[in-house]
Amino acid sequence: MRILLALLFLFVQGLAALAAPLTRDEIAAFIVPPYALGEPVNDLGVWTLLNSGGAEAGYVFETKDMAPLPGFSGGPINMLVLLDLEGKFIDVRLISHNEPIFVSGLGEAPFRKFLEQYRGHSINTPLVVGVPYGEGGAGSGLVYLDGVTKATASVRIAHESILAATLQVAREKMQGVQSAPPAHPDPDHDEALDWQALVDQGIARNLKVTNAELDAAFKGTVWAQDDAEAQADPGGLYLDLWLVDIGAPSIARAVLDDEALRDLDRFLKVSPDDEPLLVIDAGRHGLVSADFVRNTAPDLLGAVQDGLPVALRDADMIFNTRPGVPEGTAMILRTDRRLGFDPAREWTLQVQAVRQHGMFQPEVGSVTFELTHVTPERFYARAEVAKALAPWAEAMRNRAGDLIALAVALPLLLLALGPGMNRLAALRVYTPVRLGILAVMTGFVGWWGQGQLSIVTPLATLRTALEGGSFAYLLYDPFSLLIWAVAGLGFVLWGRGLFCGWLCPFGALQEFAHHLGRLLRLPEWELSTIWDARLKWLKYGLLAAMVATVLLRPDRVDTVAEVEPFKTAITTFFLRDWPFVAYAAAWLVLGMFTFKGFCRYVCPLGALMAIGGLLRGRDWIARRAECGSPCQLCKVRCKYGAIKASGTISYSECFQCLDCVTIHNDARQCVPLVLAAKGRAMKVTSQAGAAR
Incomplete structure (x- = not known):
């Protein structure tokens, strides 16, 4: 039993060590010249990055605190990201993880090689982890990152963690914190809606792209003739995509059946900061590629708000919709409002159409179609904007406990040295x-x-x-x-x-x-x-x-x-x-x-x-006429040399130790009091003798 407890203690201590953010020295060890570590920006592990001249060159941060997406081990993959001021990755370094495929299978070398691919890429460029199709050609809007064979899901989780943390830093430090906090669904707002009402009010938005429009988008590229189905049916729909934000309860009730509503409610209780987005495609596109892995980022869909990507992720839900809702390939995506996404402000869904040219190692190209969306403000509520306290007020709040203790102790000391001075100095245990x-x-x-x-x-x-x-x-x-x-x-x-x-x-x-x-x-x-x-x-x-x-x-x-x-x-x-x-x-x-x-x-x-x-x-120290002449006891005992030969106190040198007060009030030490007591005793003795 004791061995088990000891092992449990060591395990807990190990978890605590893993959970703790890196120290300054540990982070600095990951950074190589011409860069150097600057000062901390916040308590989430974000630091400034300095160039060789000491000027700010970007940011350094860990991913686990800002984007703690669980891996297959149940714990997050922690990486260190170096980002320059233009939003380009300088480097991504692996700090810690417990992914089984890398721990006991492939080793960490493939994982580290995967992370090297981020160098030089911008956060404004759609980055996709997938099976490479050779060299990307002209017209491609995607940047493909080579995955790791047998570990595709793990590296995609790492990829999403990197993007989520990086976007959070980019929004807050490179664009400035938005003026209002993101909206969140108002649970008290109740409104009777059906699908047609959602369409009429623009809450459900539709994007249609015909095969002819798709061909026109690829016109003049090597992929222009690579879609026989589009050429055979120019009027057919390549995209018939519907988008609706179902975070608001009233909207979700108009779209999902009762069982799906219950599943969504359970999902949002576990992930209350996620905003669920329903997408339906009745065309040929199909929303995702054949390589898509559930519960990861959709490889053919992206989103942008305020010029920065919105991190989308599959909610991995199986659901049915209500009668009247268009049928087709449907999925519920989710994005984290804590990373800056505001559903009540306009944002854009980006849909990638991908074509391949050639039989062996085909060239891959893509075009992007966009659909803007915004949900009316009435379905949402916003937290009150926290007003920053004045620095002095913040300082007082941070030290409230210490200030209260000091505010109690100091008046007690003043009372002890003021009205209670003589009683304090008279204590037999005064020195202790x-x-x-x-x-x-x-x-x-x-x-x-x-x-x-x-x-x-x-x-x-x-x-x-x-x-x-x-x-x-x-x-x-x-x-x-x-x-x-x-x-x-x-x-x-x-x-x-x-x-x-x-x-x-x-x-x-x-x-x-x-x-x-x-x-x-x-x-x-x-x-x-x-x-x-x-x-x-x-x-x-x-x-x-x-x-x-x-x-x-x-x-x-x-x-x-x-x-x-x-x-x-x-x-x-x-x-x-x-x-x-x-x-x-x-x-x-x-x-x-x-x-x-x-x-x-x-x-x-x-x-x-x-x-x-x-x-x-x-003059708060009492003196007697005999002080100084003939009595010099207080002067001799004063270790500060604050009593003159005349017996007067030099207050500029007095440290208020109260030793002289103790002597002054003690009939056994103060010479004038001792002599007076002896004189009274002699007088009493003399009177007694005369009486006899």
Whole structure:
């Protein structure tokens, strides 16, 4: 049983791997110079194709997600198509399949050779897979692709997958997305109709071609005398073709008998995006050739809408029509509306008439007869056109869960650091609680939410202001923008401390590094008071240099911003080139010896936060008259050097760690409180002695 479960697990994992789209590197391996892979276009595996000069040259895409037609294995055949901007195939490459005839029979070589035939052909040319009849001559409107003996059906399925996916890309990327979504049959529209009503209203369309007209079409070609039957009966009908779209229920009821209606209903439940088309020919043409295979594309019929082919496929249905409907060779075709076909807009059915000249390896020629068709709009409904959200709104919707979590967490933090500050600082487990909050900031805000603020944003804002651009890009990252807003509020309430002490993921990492250093009993390296004060000005110098870069060399801003290790440690989780990783890691290693050295001395964002802290409206850390003289405990314990010898707080260097608040409120640590308690005890003892 365990072996079976293990095999099942491996099988499922294998299916998942097959289902996953190719990675960038995997796709790039299929592309050879002078072409190169560009950027992804959508989530269906479509990429841009670049030429040797880096300009867009076409598109690269997989077929399985856009045209997942099942093969004989039950799964789709996946191919990679390279299409240029003019709609010509650059190449078609086989990626994966499980067709039995190729897996355990012929091998993949014939399949790959078949796919080579697409190179150079245009999607606007009718491509047909069939038995070749020698060299196609003048007048032929078809391009024949040699099939694979014993595997005709498999390569035709592959052919239809290629065309369906390619047409989808061509419609969306090369002609532009149509202004309205395709119409779909309205199930609520009910109308009493019969065949004559369909004819009178132009819903059922007819194409008649006599033998004489057929001969006229081939006149002047080598095939002019190759149809004895046409010459014997010039007035006879070569084509007497009727076309009606039976996707609308009211129209289908006027054409098909009850049993056929039930079959059609079952078919449409399985394939709800298919549009069924009924064609009937009472002439000699017969709709398909002798080589036609059911459930594949009809080899003598094609369709065009908006200048692009419509992918037709046999629905493989056996049916009867109602009395009054013309008799003849009848078949129901289907086409997928998801590929751009709109039944309520005019389209054209193309019928190929084929002749052969010669006995051995005959030359094949064809002419095309066309029948335009459109079904009235009243039989259809259209989905409302989805209005694209503004980029900022789309960004908010995509990150709704993260924003809700952040919108809950930040007010709780503000309450804990504001009204609840003294209770928070008085907790016996305050340090573990603080480290827990910092862990959330590192994991959720930093690595998960990508909310590490950076000096890049203020510099970009400055550059935009100088150049007169739009600030809309700030809305594209609502997660970080919310943190910026709270950090700005912190300027007024506490100064720089809220962000630098609580909201900065890299600052939290440095604090964790320092605690690790203590656990490892590493020595602490602390600068003298003079050098500590001097080096704290370094971050302001770096900030000034960056502002100068914006003014003088704005193209180098991203380069100088690498002084921040945030991108390496938080944004990319150390997945960068080794010099960047070494730089970020060096600061964390240094943090094991020197408490938050980067934050205190180098961080240009910290310098900006300190300047923003000038908006602070109050001194929020309580002080006593004895602070500084005689008591120096808070100054000695402050790892940031943010308390002066006088006992006053230097808020531009305060990280709001609350250690001094803990000392200030603790009668066992605060020297003035300890002395006051001792004085009260001595007074009580003295009074007790006097009483005795």
